[in-house]
């Protein structure tokens with residue numbers, strides 16, 4: 225059964241897909257946004273929004289609405305090591321103002337973006353998993369699996385924004401099995417928070433991994449952590465993860481003692497893989513489908529939104545030039561590289577440090593006395 229023809233079909237209604245959809249619909253294109261989930265939906269994430277994302281939220285028209293949900297304003301960063309060292313810095317002041325980040329559930333953020341896309345006239349189809357994607361004479365033929373029935377729709381261009389385990393990427397042959405380091409697992413817990421470090425996003429390191437902690441307002445907090453897969457092999461129960469990993473950090477052990485875990489533990493794999501080619505003949509990849517970044521800096525949503533907007537602009541140029549070839553779309557990858565490469569270099573350095581306690585501990589000790597090198601690093605990561 226044919227259910228429609230669109231200028232652009234976008235697979236995945238996370239931040240990358242919604243941002244592409246909004247920017248393309250505003251330019252007058254017919255857009256369908258497809259997601260296997262029904263929104264609002266939960267999403268494993270650190271739930272920290274870096275202040276650099278504000279201009280993008282404003283551009284997408286959701287900045288004011290974000291603050292209507294339960295949230296915590298975050299104006300400082302704290303790090304602790306398993307050796308017991310701690311350092312804390314405030315976020316930078318920009319244009320005379322301290323820009324704050326947010327602790328906010330993805331449950332709210334992603335749903336708000338989907339609703340914003342719908343208001344711009346995007347056809348949003350929820351609860352439908354995209355199966356096969358195939359080229360035809362007019363563009364793309366896309367098979368949707370919904371309610372145990374199959375449907376087809378057609379589009380001129382395709383954007384794969386379906387996240388870290390992107391099936392579009394696999395179907396287009398852009399994901400390799402040996403796709404870089406895949407040896408970390410991620411977990412997420414919700415806590416009711418009784419200790420008092422309001423307004424901070426915190427990173428706590430332990431042997432074989434680290435945890436990120438942020439308040440979400442209303443007495444709730446999000447604890448997200450990664451552990452080396454080989455060390456976690458036989459220790460996957462919550463009790464074992466707490467004992468073998470999280471409680472090896474004194475600060476974290478105290479936080480956990482003072483709080484209550486609510487709800488289920490969520491997990492994701494892989495945490496890391498190398499950037500991929502993110503364009504081809506009549507298609508682009510955006511967000512995590514194209515590149516997965518170090519979650520410690522809380523920039524994943526920023527990268528997703530920005531690459532989604534850049535993908536929308538690239539497709540607009542392709543329509544105007546009547547040219548959606550590989551050569552035309554190569555420019556999109558260059559623009560992404562220009563926008564992200566210095567941040568991604570810093571992310572790689574941070575990853576190198578965070579999993580090497582013997583290198584990290586002296587730097588944190590130095591920062592606790594002189595704020596160096598933590599302050600310039602946080603300034604760079606939280607400034608546009």
Ligand SMILES: Cc1cc2nc3c(=O)[nH]c(=O)nc-3n(C[C@H](O)[C@H](O)[C@H](O)COP(=O)(O)OP(=O)(O)OC[C@H]3O[C@@H](n4cnc5c(N)ncnc54)[C@H](O)[C@@H]3O)c2cc1C
Nearest residue numbers: 236238239240260270271272354386387511512519524525
């Ligand atoms: C442990 C951890 C902590 C993190 N913490 C932070 C943080 O604090 N701050 C931050 O900014 N970033 C963080 N990130 C990164 C951030 O979560 C991602 O970068 C961001 O979600 C990417 O958005 P996206 O739109 O590309 O993909 P996603 O948000 O993953 O959205 C993809 C969408 O595609 C849909 N989908 C998938 N397959 C199909 C299919 N076949 N058919 C239809 N729909 C499909 C999914 O249902 C989903 O809704 C963290 C990541 C990890 C692993």
